Amino acid sequence: MRLKDLGEFGLIQKFFRSAGTRDRSVLAGIGDDAAVIALGSDHCLLVTTDILLEDIHFTQRFTTPFLLGKKSVAVNLSDIAAMGGDPRYYVVSLSVPGSLPVRFVQELYRGMRSRARQWGVVLLGGDTTGSKHGVSLSITMIGTAARSRVVYRHGARPGDQIYVTGTLGNAALGLTLLMRGLDGPESRQLIRRHQDPEPRVAVGRMLGAQKIATSMIDISDGLLGDLHHILEQSQVGARLVRDAIPLSRQYKKFCQYAGSDPYRCALAGGEDYELLFTAPAHHHARIHRIAQSLKLPITPIGEIIKRPGWLEVVDKHGRRVPVGREKGFTHF
Known part of the structure; x- marks a missing residue:
């Protein structure tokens, strides 16, 4: 082997x-x-x-x-x-x-x-x-x-909401634009997210200090791949709402360069270094206050379900969305 x-x-x-x-x-x-x-x-x-x-x-x-x-x-x-x-x-x-x-x-x-x-x-x-x-x-x-x-990966429970900080897919799309020679003023913000990511230290510290998050991971290998780590260690499943995934204005403008699926970089691109975490639904107001205090979007994008290892992506109407073999970055 x-x-x-x-x-x-x-x-x-x-x-x-x-x-x-x-x-x-x-x-x-x-x-x-x-x-x-x-x-x-x-x-x-x-x-x-x-x-x-x-x-x-x-x-x-x-x-x-x-x-x-x-x-x-x-x-x-x-x-x-x-x-x-x-x-x-x-x-x-x-x-x-x-x-x-x-x-x-x-x-x-x-x-x-x-x-x-x-x-x-x-x-x-x-x-x-x-x-x-x-x-x-x-x-x-x-x-x-x-x-x-301390917040581990293994604490997610059925009924928890799934949240992400910031917007997703910018870094992977920025790298795609760099490789295509599309380094210009309008694409500069996307490229900067690839070259110079902003770690979410303050929000991670607050989620831990206030004991809000039941599990957490940073998105380094892509949303789908990193969520899988939480599901595996927590022995739960997840339902993601694709249309709820936060995308930046620049991402929406340039995502055509990443292929036919406009969500591909957001789902599996990697190197966002945003935080992906789960929390009970009754903490939503507290999470909103944290987002306001830090002037950082924190968006609910799905929920944890009982079925261990199951991960499905649906649209805003609840219809299953095929995501093919997108699993995020892995070496070898």
Whole structure:
């Protein structure tokens, strides 16, 4: 069997799922956006890591070192946000070819510091090596949270409403436009969402602190794929209303470039780094107040149902909508 036959998540399930489960201090290991490690009876550490690899996650044609640095920190901030935590520290492992100009690394770290400073996150150190095959950038971030306020993927219950922050599909559509050479003033906002995502740290922290969300995940691999993780771990199903999915004005204008299905990027494009969460219906007014306070749209797009693993997409009239094989991004 080859890795591409097993798949990214099949590989994790086969070899790594049991890691850390024998240590009582590990409250959650593989399977959430961050590992959760107990610090006494009331608090915990949140630990997450992400790799950005040249020609897999980015190309230098479509970004700058400064924006790459910002994004590398942002994707880790997003993981901490999805757990309802406070980001605190990060370390960096960087592999770069010796032929790169020093300016590249200077700008890369300037971008990291710019995004980290926004949330008071401190760089502790890391490691740097040479590379013969492009740039590899790995960040490990550490956050903190009260144990009672951590939000996992496994808490969704039948009857919960499904919510998303912001708008979906912008990043994937922005990358499509970049690849087609359509980088202009009107498409700039979509492209920026791909190059420079905004992690939803404040809303994640509020949802955890107010104990509103029953489950949560950040949308890195696409709405359908990431919702599947919640359904699998919560042993429930979901019904999504396609017409309720929030789309930006720019997305609606340019979605024709993503293919015949205008919702394809929103359903399966990935790299939105918005938060996808579930909450009881009686919390709707509280969620609305959070959205108003942060001036950030938070939209109900479906509901959790009893049928484990079942995911259906319907239109506003309740008619089933075929989504084909759209499952979101996966490696291999």
